[in-house]
Amino acid sequence: MLVYGLIGWTINLSMQDRHNARDSKGFVGLDNYTKLFTDDINDRFLHSLKNLLIFTAVFMIGTLVLGMIWALLLERGARAEGIFRTVYLFPMAVSFVASGVVWRWLMNPGQDDNSGGINAIFHGFGLDFLQNPWWTDPDWGMAAMAVPAIWQLAGYVMALFLAGFRGIPDELREAAAMDGATTYQLYRRVLFPQLTPTVLSAMIITGHMSMKMFDLIMSVSGAQWITEVPAVYVWQTLLTSDYAKAAAISVFLLIVVAIVVVPYLVNVNRAEKRSS
Amino acid sequence: MRFTRSTAVAALAVAALFSASACSADETAAASKDVEVFTWWADGGEKAGLDGLVAQFGTSCADYKFVNGAVAGGAGTNAKAVLASRLQTNDPPSTFQAHAGAELSDYINAGQVEDISAEYATWGLTSAFPKGLIDNITVDGKIYSVPANIHRANVLWSNKTVTAKAGITKDADTLDGFIADLDKLKAGGVAAPLALGKDWTQVMLLEAVLISDLGADKFTGLWNGSTDWKGADVTASIEKFKKLLTYTNKDRDTLDWTDAEKSIMEGKAAYQLMGDWEAADLDAKGFKDYGYSVFPGNGSTFQWLADAFVLPKGAKNVDGTKCWLKTVGSAEGQKAFNSKKGSIPARTDVSSDGFPAYQQAAMADWKSAKQVPSCAHGAACSQGFQGAIVSAAGKFSSDGNVAALQAALAAVAAQFAGKK
Numbered sequence: 032m033l034v035y036g037l038i039g040w041t042i043n044l045s046m047q048d049r050h051n052a053r054d055s056k057g058f059v060g061l062d063n064y065t066k067l068f069t070d071d072i073n074d075r076f077l078h079s080l081k082n083l084l085i086f087t088a089v090f091m092i093g094t095l096v097l098g099m100i101w102a103l104l105l106e107r108g109a110r111a112e113g114i115f116r117t118v119y120l121f122p123m124a125v126s127f128v129a130s131g132v133v134w135r136w137l138m139n140p141g142q143d144d145n146s147g148g149i150n151a152i153f154h155g156f157g158l159d160f161l162q163n164p165w166w167t168d169p170d171w172g173m174a175a176m177a178v179p180a181i182w183q184l185a186g187y188v189m190a191l192f193l194a195g196f197r198g199i200p201d202e203l204r205e206a207a208a209m210d211g212a213t214t215y216q217l218y219r220r221v222l223f224p225q226l227t228p229t230v231l232s233a234m235i236i237t238g239h240m241s242m243k244m245f246d247l248i249m250s251v252s253g254a255q256w257i258t259e260v261p262a263v264y265v266w267q268t269l270l271t272s273d274y275a276k277a278a279a280i281s282v283f284l285l286i287v288v289a290i291v292v293v294p295y296l297v298n299v300n301r302a303e304k305r306s307s
Numbered sequence: 308m309r310f311t312r313s314t315a316v317a318a319l320a321v322a323a324l325f326s327a328s329a330c331s332a333d334e335t336a337a338a339s340k341d342v343e344v345f346t347w348w349a350d351g352g353e354k355a356g357l358d359g360l361v362a363q364f365g366t367s368c369a370d371y372k373f374v375n376g377a378v379a380g381g382a383g384t385n386a387k388a389v390l391a392s393r394l395q396t397n398d399p400p401s402t403f404q405a406h407a408g409a410e411l412s413d414y415i416n417a418g419q420v421e422d423i424s425a426e427y428a429t430w431g432l433t434s435a436f437p438k439g440l441i442d443n444i445t446v447d448g449k450i451y452s453v454p455a456n457i458h459r460a461n462v463l464w465s466n467k468t469v470t471a472k473a474g475i476t477k478d479a480d481t482l483d484g485f486i487a488d489l490d491k492l493k494a495g496g497v498a499a500p501l502a503l504g505k506d507w508t509q510v511m512l513l514e515a516v517l518i519s520d521l522g523a524d525k526f527t528g529l530w531n532g533s534t535d536w537k538g539a540d541v542t543a544s545i546e547k548f549k550k551l552l553t554y555t556n557k558d559r560d561t562l563d564w565t566d567a568e569k570s571i572m573e574g575k576a577a578y579q580l581m582g583d584w585e586a587a588d589l590d591a592k593g594f595k596d597y598g599y600s601v602f603p604g605n606g607s608t609f610q611w612l613a614d615a616f617v618l619p620k621g622a623k624n625v626d627g628t629k630c631w632l633k634t635v636g637s638a639e640g641q642k643a644f645n646s647k648k649g650s651i652p653a654r655t656d657v658s659s660d661g662f663p664a665y666q667q668a669a670m671a672d673w674k675s676a677k678q679v680p681s682c683a684h685g686a687a688c689s690q691g692f693q694g695a696i697v698s699a700a701g702k703f704s705s706d707g708n709v710a711a712l713q714a715a716l717a718a719v720a721a722q723f724a725g726k727k
Contacts (some may be wrong), residue, residue: 072699256503257560272691
């Protein structure tokens, strides 16, 4: 109840002419929203959306691919599975702030003699062409920013997939084996189709996490133009007392997250009703 | 039965409430002597400076009791967030720290701080502070804050060994001379002779270039709306700023000012533009081999920023707060604070005996120089103005688009400059 009240309050605020510490100068409807897209200095909001898009795409694909590979390896019966599971899952126990501080150092953009972190390793092995500016690259820097996030959540996605694999009844595998299916065919035709719901939930979870991404970015780069995403922009506008603008960005983010999450929730709800 | 039991519980709860409020009533009676001073000075030289002020407050305002309301962390961002919520709920501290100048305009516009110009006259501050400072902090004929200290923003720090090696014997006093020196250093093998950090430090450098090119008066006009950001002279300045960026380290966006300072200490860079808190920091880190000069071309312009205290509207202990503000403005208070914090007194009548060498030089300059405010530190512009400029500078650092930066700066100024 409190949550919905606050959402309502924020939506109301986002339609007010309230851009400093003083009280609102009146109701302006959707003006604050249209201004975000048409009248933001340096297209700051569009820039932050673009950053978010790159980040989300890389983060989602990265966690899905890595998580799937790890899950497959374990599913095929790697030795000491318990240890690997723990190792892969462990990063999730670390907070984004703590890992961000470490990755800030690992992704030091200095090169050659000035290099530190990963670039220093490349330089040390004579792989100089692999050195790169990481998140300070103006176009694709956000892809580098997604690397720590992938590191942190790929293990979780792996756990989801592993649970998915384990949830498939052995009879199906046996039946496929009886029919003479090769291993490739077994996965391609029998096991992967069963994992579709798992993929969907993994995408929803990583997707909405990436849209709210704030702590990781703040601890790697701090709040600055080059890595700005909407969540950081909200923080910046709030600090400068531009309440209406901060509220408008927050509501926009909420709507985007809702578009992604709500159909999923509805779907899950229906599925549960059907099965009961 | 059940009903009576719940009634009893409710009665108990009400009784507890009453006793709690009785307690707090007692506390308020006792608290009328408390002066809650809200700062983000929680450790290091800042805490030492605050302690110096508190000791002075103890002697000159023995009737009142200092209550430390410091909120640590985030270079003040945590404190500002807490302060904003307290002001909104009408629960202001007795006094709070803020940057003197335009950063206060948000509080002034919101009617959250009181005009104290009358006290300025009674406490003799009008004559003790230089006129340039008084002009910079006066809003519509009213003054709302008492500066506790002055920092200088436009100081160029250098590694003497590195500059000597490149054959630079004298500090440049024009931008062109400075660029010639940077070329010499580059030719001598210093790849990035000018150390630079991320966005706000880049804004400081841009401001210093603007002062050199436009002069003090036109520079001050940029912030109150009387100088046009679209002018050809601003374009020329931005071009020079862009040229200076080519002498800086490429990883500038990843560095805080202390990281950039490290490359000076290690001899990887020769110069860094930074405020005079760098002197205290270098001293604390045991690096002795540094030189300092006014940013080339700034002449006798002193770009200042100051920490100040205000009288919030609805403060609980107005007399105590005024006594605190009087202490902050007094010669003894300023000396106690600044000798420990590594800044200089805003008053010009404090003796410089006992201050370190850099501060003595700065105090002499403060008396004779022309004062201009700094936007990167909130003296020249409001928080929204500052945030938008810092963001625009961050973009320029990655794309180097002069026209886009100038258009953005003009748009920001149209939105904020001289606005109330």
